[in-house]
Amino acid sequence: MNLPKLKYILFYKDLLPHATLGAGWCVSKKHIRYISRTNAPLAKVAQYQKPDWNRAVSEAEKIVGYPTSFLSLRWLLSDEIANVALHLRKLVGSNHPLLKTAKGLLYNGKNNMQAWGLIVLLVSKAAGHTADVPDLEQDKAAGVLHSQRALAEVTEMIRTSHLVHKGLVNLQHSSAEDSSDMMFGNKIALLSGDYLLGNSCAELAGLRNQELVLLMSSAVRDLAEAEFVGPRDKQNNPLPSRPLANVEFKHLNDKGLEPLIVSEALGNAQAEWTLRHVLSAGSLLGKSCQGTLKLAGHSVELQKQGYLFGKHLALAWQACLDREPFMPGSSGPFSLVCAPVMFHLQHDPSLYEEIEKGQDDVLDVDYEAVRKAVLEGPGLDLTQKLQREHSQAALDVLNQLPPSDARTALANIIAAIQDI
Template structure:
């Protein structure tokens, strides 16, 4: 994320108010803590991929007169570096906005209602501030196509976030007929569109042709889908049976499982996994899911997207940047 934004007076004022949330249970604190320490080391992944893609593609053979090779630093144009910062700002803004608490589901165990209300106001303000900075930086790139691409990515994020809004258990497990085709479409909107269109925009800033832009877009699209599949699989391939576990019924292994066994059998399995208090025994349900082919099908799909990402960048010249992109694509297929 841009240091210019982090060190601005306006954000310092926001941070002073956010400190008032210390000691509460509002999710904004966890989000802010993640900016400082991210144990999974993927916080800045989007900006990194944009920079690596820019360097791997290099200058275009059709470079316009206003793009001079000598303006490049370490093989990357200043506008591409700015785009990487903008991508991170947008991603961070949506992370902050996702921390807004649904007050209709608030209970006394969540802490005082006034803390949740204040935290929500700060989430909206902080996220909007970051998004406004991103839009200002976007306009300063002076490229209407790039503005159009990133603007559409923001729209995709909004739509994808809407689809990800949690439903009640009954809605989530019994009436939602989501299949893997729908899952991929919705996941791309919320997890892949920003990176894919940012990589395409980075190629546009260097005046690469549509073919190169398409390859960059495909790499980021398949990488994002592979990364989400890998994330969804973790509870099914690494956790032991003794570990406490909960998972979304819209995670990829569960969606695959429901698609394979059919809705009637899935409803029966849900009933069997319920305890006396009508709560879901997730450990038992996970064991049931692992007996079928949902998990292995998800692993196969993850490998497919990883391989497609690798294929997309083979036309770029051999370089350290391309090797780094290849290593990232391979990493999402390891469990």
């Protein structure tokens, strides 16, 4: 065993909790479902105390039985990833985006989307499984199926590979003195992202479920397509489309496996924002929740509800994060396709003149001028309304499941998101 792998093991050895789990049965109108329950009291309901993101995640991980941030510990300890970690040190001091991505993946905080594996497992545990699932397939200690835990790992690996690939830099517009470091960073980002995506495909194929492979493949397609929606600067940073006047919001037809129609949404603030983030986030989380219910043998109707839960949760999460750059004391650049900016552009199209300055480089935009304009307009209130709508839609789906500690933990996570 090499030194990097040994350091990982020594560091994480004492962090894996041990939970004593029991079991129970839940009878519904359609199926007899196995619901795993902990011997500890149910998670505290968020409405009785101020929601806290770290507490909500910590309680949820106890219900699942181990920190799901380390779901991918098996591949994290591989020689390939250990070598990537060593090579990343060579990029310290450069401005390569891969360093920022790596930092975001390693530090667990409210912005860290590595909680997606946790959400998939909580949905698995809250819904239970049908009685005809073989005993060998059940992980009775965690209260989920072995295949569901594998799918949670696949979800995290696909998400991580996408974030790593987004760190690639267009070298045609880099100075000669920076090109060496940037070229090296691009190689690391490309190869490590491919490694994670390749491993996720291999693990997904190992589940031997053709319908699930098709479902998750469409989610990977959506992630790729998200990088080509609307105008972009020369580094592929997204820019909002020019706002159209008197357009009506139409809900996306995203309940099947077919690609979404992009042209119908561009220029409409809510439709374009929804399209961008369904492709880049909601599709993967939604289809992972749908897939985990498929593995448990649930009806097609319940699987569709699982997709809606994951999609609305991801969109609520994104709407909350979009508000952060406009909180008191905030400064510096932010995403120009965040909901407050897009809503303000619909309200005052004249701001688009400032946005157009970013066609060569988004850093050419006067972010403080954009921030000031947004703070004086209706964008923040409309974003908060959008977040509440998606949070409520996720809760409506969640309330269809039988009461359990896993369902309560998911409700706590939704409540904590609203407090971000």
